Amino acid sequence: MRMLRMTALALLLATLSGCCHYDVLVKLKHDGSGEVVYTIDGPATGPDGQPAVGTFAEDKQIKEHAAALGEGVEYVSHRKINENGRTGIAATYKFAFANNLRVNLKPANDTYMTAEERKGEEYATFNYVGGDKPSLTVMYPERKEPRAVSKRIMDRPLMDEEKQQMAMYNGMVLSLRVELLEGENIKADSTFVDGNTITLHKIDFTEPGTNEARFKEIFRREVNRVEDVKPLMKNMRGCKINLQKDIKIEFTPKKAEANK
Numbered sequence: 130m131r132m133l134r135m136t137a138l139a140l141l142l143a144t145l146s147g148c149c150h151y152d153v154l155v156k157l158k159h160d161g162s163g164e165v166v167y168t169i170d171g172p173a174t175g176p177d178g179q180p181a182v183g184t185f186a187e188d189k190q191i192k193e194h195a196a197a198l199g200e201g202v203e204y205v206s207h208r209k210i211n212e213n214g215r216t217g218i219a220a221t222y223k224f225a226f227a228n229n230l231r232v233n234l235k236p237a238n239d240t241y242m243t244a245e246e247r248k249g250e251e252y253a254t255f256n257y258v259g260g261d262k263p264s265l266t267v268m269y270p271e272r273k274e275p276r277a278v279s280k281r282i283m284d285r286p287l288m289d290e291e292k293q294q295m296a297m298y299n300g301m302v303l304s305l306r307v308e309l310l311e312g313e314n315i316k317a318d319s320t321f322v323d324g325n326t327i328t329l330h331k332i333d334f335t336e337p338g339t340n341e342a343r344f345k346e347i348f349r350r351e352v353n354r355v356e357d358v359k360p361l362m363k364n365m366r367g368c369k370i371n372l373q374k375d376i377k378i379e380f381t382p383k384k385a386e387a388n389k
Contacts, residue, residue, distance in 0.1 A: 148300030170217025299338030333367030
């Protein structure tokens with residue numbers, strides 16, 4: 130039997146503790162400035178009851194991560210998370226202009242990569258236009274069609290390595306959101322708008338981490354990028370996925386804030 134290769138995406142996820150949550154929240158002001166909050170947390174202990182493998186970044190790395198988020202982005206603060214059996218960090222960075230901001234779609238990578246290594250990563254970028262009717266457009270990389278896989282390969286029983294991968298994916302979540310701090314009358318291409326917060330994507334790997342058929346459908350296609358996974362997971366439980374390449378958000382600045 131041919132050994133299936135681990136994809137770049139699978140390798141990323143396999144290095145992390147199971148049930149990790151990676152949430153990136155872009156908090157935008159009406160002048161195009163704002164903050165980015167990176168929240169990364171996972172189980173405090175592994176299945177064996179021991180401290181979970183895959184510790185989070187040290188203070189120095191968290192501060193240096195600002196450079197990976199774009200030109201002029203600065204570290205503000207961070208706090209340790211230790212609650213409800215989960216540990217991690219929530220780090221806040223500030224930016225002067227959203228057009229200089231970029232968000233790695235595999236957020237764990239930025240913390241450990243050099244500037245040269247980051248050149249090959251996939252990013253969401255931002256285009257802010259001010260005025261009486263400001264807008265923010267979030268741009269994703271071009272999507273590539275996952276390779277076709279024969280029914281014969283899809284029907285093969287899972288190998289031990291794949292079973293281990295499934296256990297790692299169970300409960301893992303990657304999400305990117307925008308919060309308009311001073312906006313009202315919001316109009317967004319995203320289907321997922323809750324008050325002033327727009328979910329651009331939430332990719333929940335719980336279903337392929339517990340359902341063998343779902344697992345095969347994604348990872349036996351040797352998908353290498355997060356962006357290419359989205360169409361395959363569009364209707365999976367827990368996912369919030371917009372398939373547009375560009376997602377535009379329009380709003381009106383709150384008068385009380387705009388006149389300050």
